[in-house]
Amino acid sequence: MSICRRIRALHPVALPLLLGGCDGPQSALRPGGQDAAQLYLLFVVMLVGAVVLWLALNGLFFYFTRVNQQQFSLRHGNRIIIGAGVILPTVVVGSLLAWGLSIMPSQRAPGDGLVIRVTGEEWWWRVEYWPPGADAPIVSANEIRFPAGSRTELRLTARTYIHSLWIPSLGGKMDMIPGRETVLTLHPDLEGFYRGQCAEFCGASHAMMAFESVVMAPDDFDAWLAHEAAPASRPQTPMQVRGQDIFRDEGCGACHAIRGTEFTGSVGPDLTHLASRHSLAAGIMEVERDDLMRWIAHTRDIKPQVAMPPYDWLDAEELAALAAYLESLE
Incomplete structure (x- = not known):
């Protein structure tokens, strides 16, 4: 059981906000590979070490201010300051630094x-x-x-x-x-x-x-990469054919490439297999018709200062045809 799940089991009501980042597709506390696992271990060690130091220092502070309030000799006081304030932090921080540096080479293997x-x-x-x-x-x-x-x-x-x-x-x-x-x-x-x-x-x-x-599993990745290398599929319906014509007539191929066609632009993203991707416009929209139409017509309203101009002069029927063509690029 991970540390996050253990904490949830101990206190499921009081800590939902604190543990909100422990899971999900963009969480450093959900390692999906060797490198993330090493960073996760480093985080846990540093966190545990910080908690132990916090408890120890506050325990000493409580002891000397509440339990044992007698006056110390100058020599005894200096020993406490040098030991707890100089030697202990140097040893602990130095050890953590050496260990942390020792796991870095694998990040550049x-x-x-x-x-x-x-x-x-x-x-x-x-x-x-x-x-x-x-x-x-x-x-x-x-x-x-x-x-x-x-x-x-x-x-x-x-x-x-x-x-x-x-x-x-x-x-x-x-x-x-x-x-x-x-x-x-x-x-x-x-x-x-x-x-x-x-x-x-x-x-x-x-x-x-x-x-x-x-x-992906290695075999699945190899199959996907072979498909990714293939040219784009041809439009099959009259609506998709019209969308391809609009793509050509509006000059979209000057910026975007679609392999296997006359469109060879290199300014914008390659669209050869756009429909097989899991998001549109760099992770902010879905690859489905309504989002494609909205993106084409309102690019700079959706993403400020993006290079692609909005094609807001196209009517709804033209936008739907263009989106249908892009949806066919699997």
Whole structure:
């Protein structure tokens, strides 16, 4: 039983707010991999140590002010000050620092082959998968998937502003700096969905720069990656065909790429398999028709200073057709 569950069992009524962050897809107290488990252990040790020190120091304070109020000699007083105020903190803090530093190398250990390049944009995530031996990346956006049970290397950079990639349930955070590449490796173990977030204030839409992270069984990940590398599916219904025509006529392909079509833009997110993703607009909306229509028509009302202009001149029928085409991109 985890520490959070034990506390809940002891006091289920008085601590709901305190324990609200102990669970959920973006909780550092719900480790889903080796790196997050190490950080969780570090947190527990530091917390227990802080509680023990607090109780000990306050116990001594109570003892000398309430129980034993006799006057001490100068030598005895100096011994207490040096022992409790200098030697004990130095030993405790030094030991914790040495132990904490000893677990850091694993956070930078080499990956097992798969490399994922992530670029922080305004305000979304460009994601490129580089399997071993690949000549070109498999491009996606606003979602990062990992195979469970192996260490994946993340190579990070940014386009304009400094960002920071953080998936609390899988490991620590790492800054993304324009013109520089930083490296973070993660070893997720538990399959499931985890939420990531930009952890560095980067501008007007910083709070709306999130993403879904999915940890999959290795075979499932390989099948998903093969599907991700394939071209987009063709529109099947008259409404989807009309939506593709609107996509072309409105110049959407100048910014967005859809592999297997004439659309090869690179300014915005790759939309080849948009409908297979679990969120829209960097983690803030659902990939379903109403949200797609609202996003297309009101981008800058929803996400301030986003580069994509709002297509508010399209009528409801045109927006529905365009959304139907995007929904077909599985």
